[in-house]
Amino acid sequence: MITLEGLTKRYGGTTAVDSLDLTISPGRVTGFLGPNGAGKSTTMRMILGLDSPSAGTALVDGRPYADWPRPLTKVGALLDAKALHPRRSARDHLVAMARSNGVPVTRVDEVLSIVGLDTVTGKRAGQFSLGMGQRLGIAGALLGDPEVLMFDEPVNGLDPDGVRWVRELMRSLAAEGRTVFVSSHLMSEMQLTADQLVVIGRGRLIADAAVGDVIAGSSRTTVAVRIPDRTQFAVLRDRLAAEAERVDVVQERLVVTGVPAERVGDLAYELGVRLHELVTERASLEEAYMELTADSVEYGVAVAS
Numbered sequence: 001m002i003t004l005e006g007l008t009k010r011y012g013g014t015t016a017v018d019s020l021d022l023t024i025s026p027g028r029v030t031g032f033l034g035p036n037g038a039g040k041s042t043t044m045r046m047i048l049g050l051d052s053p054s055a056g057t058a059l060v061d062g063r064p065y066a067d068w069p070r071p072l073t074k075v076g077a078l079l080d081a082k083a084l085h086p087r088r089s090a091r092d093h094l095v096a097m098a099r100s101n102g103v104p105v106t107r108v109d110e111v112l113s114i115v116g117l118d119t120v121t122g123k124r125a126g127q128f129s130l131g132m133g134q135r136l137g138i139a140g141a142l143l144g145d146p147e148v149l150m151f152d153e154p155v156n157g158l159d160p161d162g163v164r165w166v167r168e169l170m171r172s173l174a175a176e177g178r179t180v181f182v183s184s185h186l187m188s189e190m191q192l193t194a195d196q197l198v199v200i201g202r203g204r205l206i207a208d209a210a211v212g213d214v215i216a217g218s219s220r221t222t223v224a225v226r227i228p229d230r231t232q233f234a235v236l237r238d239r240l241a242a243e244a245e246r247v248d249v250v251q252e253r254l255v256v257t258g259v260p261a262e263r264v265g266d267l268a269y270e271l272g273v274r275l276h277e278l279v280t281e282r283a284s285l286e287e288a289y290m291e292l293t294a295d296s297v298e299y300g301v302a303v304a305s
């Protein structure tokens, strides 16, 4: 478990992370989202003791990362996949990591096989593609068989097979009861991978909720109704207009915002309106995320409406 209390980081006049209170629980994948510059990497760096907080605390199972006797066996992390010695082979890189962290060297071949690099163990890291570098970084995170795993943009540079592999790996690590904390800008991928989402903007917490709740909270979730009779169509439209946030007519269907499908169905029944279709059209995570972070985008582009 990761616990943040009042976690704050200031760089001169910039507050990169602003009083974050958060618990990241084991047994599930927690997605960490936010626009560029929101403070995700800085938060992860503070959890790993690579940056010291200006205020507050970041604890792993009740202690700061650095206070754990063999931290690599407690927390594994992929922060910057490019941070490799270019002339070292994948195997040498992991052997050096294992030796300096009291991890048996036999584990190196295990993790190379888990990440699918067992056929290129002798190749130097400098000759690696971006995707191979990511896999090696993930191997490093798994080396100490830790209970807590953190990945900063793990699918960066991976092909579709690699993206699916990372998704399945994260899900299986969480299913084993580990804490999995992963940042990403790929919303469609997060929708498939994460159970819980933490969204930050300008260093502050915007949301901490189950993926389904984040999506359900979006005003873009609508109910669409198809009514074959024109008169009944108008009756239901006028009745819904009195209580919905908005009612649109799209391709001869009523599209209702702010009234659940159950209520729309009950109203139609009361008014004797015959329906041919009644369907909830959920927002995607991407739409829900855009809505949540609209005020926190630091480097936004003005969109003409």
Ligand SMILES: Nc1ncnc2c1ncn2[C@@H]1O[C@H](COP(=O)(O)OP(=O)(O)OP(=O)(O)O)[C@@H](O)[C@H]1O
Pocket: 011, 014, 015, 016, 034, 035, 036, 037, 038, 039, 040, 041, 042, 043
């Ligand atoms: N070493 C540093 N010195 C000064 N400012 C920094 C430093 N590191 C980060 N920042 C600033 O802190 C803020 C948060 O940056 P951070 O990299 O944590 O965001 P992020 O959410 O990881 O962004 P991205 O999605 O672009 O990776 C930014 O405004 C950034 O410019």
